[in-house]
Amino acid sequence: MIGAIHPRDITIDHILLILKPIWTSKTETATRVRGRIEEVLDWAEHRKHRSGKNPASWNGNLQFELPSPTKLRKRKKRHHPALPYLRVGVFMADLRSRQNVSRKALEWGILTTARSQEIRGARHSEINLALKRWTIPKERMKLEKDHIVPLSGAAIELYRSLPSIDGYDLLFPAPEGGELSDAALCAVIDDMHEADLRRGGVGYLDPVQDRIATQHGFRSTFRDWAAEVAYFPKEVIEHALAHKLKDETEAAYQQGTLLVKRAMLMEQWAVFCNQPSPELST
Secondary structure, three states: OOOOOOHHHOOHHHHHHHHHHHHOOOHHHHHHHHHHHHHHHHHHHHOOOOOOOOOOOOOOOHHHOOOOHHHHHHHHOOOOOOOOHHHHHHHHHHHHOOOOHHHHHHHHHHHHOOOHHHHHOOEHHHEEOOOOEEEEOHHHOOOOOOEEEEOOHHHHHHHHHOOOOOOOOEOOEOOOOOEOOHHHHHHHHHHHHHHHHHOOOOOOEEOOOOEEOOOOHHHHHHHHHHHHOOOOOHHHHHHHOOOOOOOHHHHHHHHHHOHHHHHHHHHHHHHHHOOOOOOOOO
């Protein structure tokens, strides 16, 4: 929109033309765009290509034209819709009746409690069947640290069922090549929800938010189950989810000692996921 305009001719109207369409729907991206334009125009003023108030500045300028990004983030912040853990067994049975790469990726994610980018980028070279571990490199981790996931028997069985494609290290390559899209996993759940409603079921909703469960929401499902049913300590659960522990010293000490406990946790979770009508007393 402004690439061909001389810096001295750029006005606040130009900046609003850029930012308004994305300010509320993509607030994080929009605030970064604003900041980068401001930096470029600051440099232009320093090199005497323009003068006067920077039209991309926030304070005393755009703050009077656009909603506060901080308030927008707070308004938009909601938990990912999660399926109640009592419905996981039914969901998994339904999921396993389908045959496509996205459904297998979703099952892998549920069994390993991984995030979307960790699942979609999973590679055969990261799997150690002898040790029953999946090592996710820091480049795909939110905390930017390598993360070891103990693999349950069900996860290993799923891994062994994956086809081997020459020239592909990805566990779940998209049909058109490369990684699956971020929307692919949630699309599986959406389709399953609609199909269940058509056959007279209740679908797969988060009962609190009345929204269809998401792939990321299964991490919350796992967390609730681990705390309320499996009775595992909080630090074990947090490690399984690759969350940052508040105490850095404790986190460093527990990195190795919790691996055995996490393996037990993941095995119990896999067993629970395999029960269409779970027996909570066990």
